[in-house]
Amino acid sequence: MLNFLDSHLRYKSGAPHSLRHMIRYIARATKFIHHAIKTSDLGLAGTSNLFGEEQLSLDVLADRIIMDNLKVSGLVANAISEESEEETVFEHELKDETYSVAYDPLDGSSLVDTNLAIGSIFSIYKSGPFIGKTGREQVAALYAVYGPRTTLVYTTGKGVHEFTLNDVYEYSLTREDIKISDTSKYFAPGNLRAAQDNPKYKKLVDDWMLKGYTLRYSGGMVPDLNHILLKGQGIFTYPPFPPKYPNGKLRLLFECNPFAFLMEMAGGASMIPAVSSP
Ligand code: AHG
Ligand code: MN
Ligand code: MN
Numbered sequence: 001m002l003n004f005l006d007s008h009l010r011y012k013s014g015a016p017h018s019l020r021h022m023i024r025y026i027a028r029a030t031k032f033i034h035h036a037i038k039t040s041d042l043g044l045a046g047t048s049n050l051f052g053e054e055q056l057s058l059d060v061l062a063d064r065i066i067m068d069n070l071k072v073s074g075l076v077a078n079a080i081s082e083e084s085e086e087e088t089v090f091e092h093e094l095k096d097e098t099y100s101v102a103y104d105p106l107d108g109s110s111l112v113d114t115n116l117a118i119g120s121i122f123s124i125y126k127s128g129p130f131i132g133k134t135g136r137e138q139v140a141a142l143y144a145v146y147g148p149r150t151t152l153v154y155t156t157g158k159g160v161h162e163f164t165l166n167d168v169y170e171y172s173l174t175r176e177d178i179k180i181s182d183t184s185k186y187f188a189p190g191n192l193r194a195a196q197d198n199p200k201y202k203k204l205v206d207d208w209m210l211k212g213y214t215l216r217y218s219g220g221m222v223p224d225l226n227h228i229l230l231k232g233q234g235i236f237t238y239p240p241f242p243p244k245y246p247n248g249k250l251r252l253l254f255e256c257n258p259f260a261f262l263m264e265m266a267g268g269a270s271m272i273p274a275v276s277s278p
Contacts, residue, residue, distance in 0.1 A: 003172050003173040004163075004170055004171065004172055004173070005024070005027055005152065005163050005170070005171035005172075005173075006020075006024060008161060008163070008173055008176075009023060009024070009154075009156075012158065012159075012161070012176075013154075013156040013158060014156060014157070014158045015139075015140065015156040016097060017096070018075050018096040018097040018098070018099075019075075019097070019099065019124070019139060019140060019156065021073065021075060021096075022070075022073050022075040022076065022099055022101075022124070023124075023140060023142065023154065023156075025069045025070065025072065025073035025075075026066070026069065026070075026101075026122055026142060027152055027171055028069055029065050029066045029068075029069035029070075029120075030120055030144040030150070030152060030165075031150075031165065031169055032065045032069075033061075033062045033065055033066075033105070033106070033120060033144070033146065034144075034146055034150045034165060036058065036061050036062065036065065037058065037112070037118070037146050040057065040058060040061055041057045041058070042056065042057075042058060042112050042113050043056065043057055044056060044057070045057045045059065045060045047060065049082065049083045049084075049085075050082075050084075050085050051082075051251075053109075055083060055109075056106070056109050056112060058106055058109070058112055059083050059105060059106045059109055060083065062083075062105035062106040062120065063081050063083040063084060063105040063106075065105075066081070066103055066105050066120070067079060067081065067084075067088060070090075070101055071090055075096060075097075075098055075099060076090055076098060076099055076100070076101055076127075077089070077090060077098040077099065077100060077127035077128075078090065078100050078101075078127065078129075078130070079100070079101045079102070079103070080100075080101075080102050080103075080130055080253065081102075081103055081104075081105055081254075082103070082104040082105065082251060082254040082255075083104075083105055083106075087130060097126070097127075098127040099124050099125065099126060099127055099139070100124070100125045100126070100127050100128060100129075100130060100133070101122060101123070101124050101125075102122075102123045102125075102130060102253045102254055102257075102258075103120065103121060103122045103123065103254060104120065104121040104251070104254040104255055105120055106118060106119075106120060107119045107120065107121055107143075107220065107221055107222045107255065108218075108219070108220030108221065108222060108223070110219065111218070111219060111220050116218055116219075116220060116223070117145055117146060117147030117148075117218065117220060117222070117223040118145075118146050118147075118220055118222065118223075119143050119144055119145045119146060119220065119221075119222025119223065119226070120143060120144045120146075120222075121141075121142075121143045121221075121222060121254060121255055121258050121259070122140075122141065122142045122143065122258060123135075123138055123141050123253065123254070123257050123258035123261070124138060124139055124140040124141065124142075125137050125138055125139060126139055130253065133253075134257075135252070135256070135257035135260050135261060135272070138257060138258065138261045139156065139157070140154065140155065140156045140157070141154070141155055141257070141258035141259070141261040141262050142154035142155070142258070142262075143222050143226070143258065143259075143262070144222075145222055145223055145226050147223060149164050149165070150164070150165040151163060151164050151165070151174065151226075152165070152171050153178075153226065153229065153262065155261060155262050155265040155266075157265060158265075159176065159177040159178070159265065159266075160177070160178040160229065160262055160265050160266040161173065161175065161176050161177065161178065162174050162175035162176075162178060162229075162230070175230065178229050178230070178232070178266050179232060179266055179267050180228065180229065180232055180233060180234075180263065180266045180267045180268035181232050181233050181267075183233065184213070184233035184234050184235055185212075185213050185214055185233065186213060186214050186215075186216045186227070186228065186231060186233060186234035186235070187205075187208045187213045187214070187215060187216070187217075187234065187235050187237075188215075188216055188217040188224045188225075188227070188228065188234060188235065188236040188237070189205050189208070189215070189217060189237055190217065190219075190221075190224070190236065190237055190238030190239075190250075191237075191238050191239055191241050191245075191248075191249065192205065193241065194239045194240065194241040198239060198240075201237070201239050204237070208235075216231075216234065221236075221238075221250065221255055221259070224236055225259050225262075225263070228263075228268070229262070229263070229266055238250050252272060256270070256272050257272075260272060
């Protein structure tokens with residue numbers, strides 16, 4: 001019975017009941033997004049997000065599905081999404097311990113129309129203002145991959161575990177205690193254009209190629225990092241690219257912090273680009 005998400009959370013996650021219960025609502029939201037990707041409109045919503053990026057109807061729909069599930073859980077004090085301008089503070093009566101959730105409802109939007117794998121990313125903290133929170137304060141991180149199979153990978157600080165959505169919409173355990181080795185033969189060099197005027201990055205990528213490493217890069221952060229976790233090896237980069245992305249494009253709160261937590265819990269390492277560059 002340990003091989004379903006609910007029982008795994010109960011007996012292996014070490015998480016308190018409130019956190020386990022809230023993660024179940026996140027898992028529930030990913031099932032609706034899994035369905036929406038197959039059935040809804042893939043076009044533009046006609047709106048843009050805080051970062052000035054055009055939103056797909058699917059970005060907006062995924063955002064609403066997640067926000068609705070966080071609200072109905074009754075365990076989220078406040079939530080912030082890559083796709084919405086403001087933080088949402090829930091006014092409902094809060095029972096039990098509550099959480100703050102930062103999420104990227106649909107990562108890889110530019111890949112949706114080409115049928116490449118995309119994902120959702122979630123970063124969970126004990127409740128409180130997001131300003132000033134650091135990645136080290138996360139109590140859980142998880143992501144879903146919507147590809148040939150829909151999978152959910154979570155950590156609550158006790159290992160990294162993968163579940164696969166089955167035909168009756170249950171998440172069953174497919175990998176437990178995922179580990180990343182110290183050596184690698186794969187590289188995922190994001191933002192390669194930055195190598196033109198970043199000699200250190202150019203030298204790094206040249207070295208990887210001279211060593212005969214295998215390139216594995218789709219342009220979707222979720223499948224690209226999922227590849228590293230499931231192969232147990234690899235390096236992913238996305239360096240700054242002035243003037244468009246002086247601190248790098250990937251968002252600390254919605255993308256880098258949760259993946260840094262997951263990678264470190266699997267024995268990997270992370271260098272947040274806003275703090276250090278290659
Ligand atoms: P999002 O779709 O949530 O905006 O994120 C896309 C990100 C990430 O998935 C990927 O690593 C990166 O954008 C790719 O950026 P470029 O298209 O600039 O290479
Ligand atoms: Mn993203
Ligand atoms: Mn996104």
